[in-house]
Amino acid sequence: MKNLYKFILLLLVPLFLFSCGGGEEQTAEKGTPSLSKSDEQLLQTAADKLIMKFHNNLKMELGKALKEGGPANAINVCSEIAPEIADSFSANGWKIKRVSDKNRNPNNHPTPAQMAFLELFAADSTRGLKHASNYDGEIFHYYKPIHTNSLCLTCHGDKDNLAPEVVEKLNERYPDDKATGYDVNQLRGMFVVDIKMPEGKHYAEEIAGSES
Numbered sequence: 001m002k003n004l005y006k007f008i009l010l011l012l013v014p015l016f017l018f019s020c021g022g023g024e025e026q027t028a029e030k031g032t033p034s035l036s037k038s039d040e041q042l043l044q045t046a047a048d049k050l051i052m053k054f055h056n057n058l059k060m061e062l063g064k065a066l067k068e069g070g071p072a073n074a075i076n077v078c079s080e081i082a083p084e085i086a087d088s089f090s091a092n093g094w095k096i097k098r099v100s101d102k103n104r105n106p107n108n109h110p111t112p113a114q115m116a117f118l119e120l121f122a123a124d125s126t127r128g129l130k131h132a133s134n135y136d137g138e139i140f141h142y143y144k145p146i147h148t149n150s151l152c153l154t155c156h157g158d159k160d161n162l163a164p165e166v167v168e169k170l171n172e173r174y175p176d177d178k179a180t181g182y183d184v185n186q187l188r189g190m191f192v193v194d195i196k197m198p199e200g201k202h203y204a205e206e207i208a209g210s211e212s
């Protein structure tokens with residue numbers, strides 16, 4: 001008897017959902033901003049390209065600085081160059097940066113909304129999730145995870161294993177540093193690209209159409 005009730009209830013639930021849903025869905029649609037599929041595709045392609053450029057520029061500068069003056073010198077370069085590169089790419093309605101819940105620079109602390117996406121990447125142990133995005137009716141937010149490799153550990157590894165001059169430099173520049181204690185292949189943070197619409201679309205077309 002109990003099962004029969006359950007069965008009837010199960011049949012009724014979708015009915016209720018459908019019957020009450022109609023009106024609500026309409027208002028929800030009005031309130032829920034959306035982008036056309038082609039615009040979304042364009043913004044994703046362009047954001048991916050810009051992230052790649054940002055990443056390559058940083059890697060190049062980091063490599064150069066390491067070669068020229070070792071890791072302590074590279075920290076100087078990193079702390080000045082990283083925000084500079086980010087700024088130089090942030091124009092025409094676009095903003096790019098890196099954030100981490102264990103941030104070194106206090107400016108790289110994630111907002112609660114960004115934290116939700118960072119947690120999504122952290123929970124994805126198989127790394128199937130390559131990127132994520134959402135649109136709030138004004139800004140298209142694009143996120144891409146950043147993982148560590150062995151090079152990163154020179155400055156983000158266990159504090160006990162860091163070179164003394166690196167520790168000294170970090171203490172001097174980043175008294176609230178949370179970005180040590182990492183191993184290889186861990187989620188270090190994520191790239192965040194914020195694109196203001198509609199003005200950011202022109203820049204997206206420019207980037208997407210350019211040679212990489």
Ligand code: HEC
Pocket residue numbers: 062071072074075076078079080082083098099100102103104105106108146147148149151152153154155156179188189190
């Ligand atoms: C030479 C030292 C050094 C190396 C090597 C290094 N980093 Fe960093 N990293 C820094 C410094 C310094 C900052 C702070 C930059 C700033 O002030 O914006 C930083 C910041 C970051 C941030 C921004 C979030 C935060 O913590 O402020 C991410 C993400 C990051 N590093 C990832 C990496 C990854 C991934 C690697 C390896 C591919 C790497 N880093 C290698 C020194 C280094």
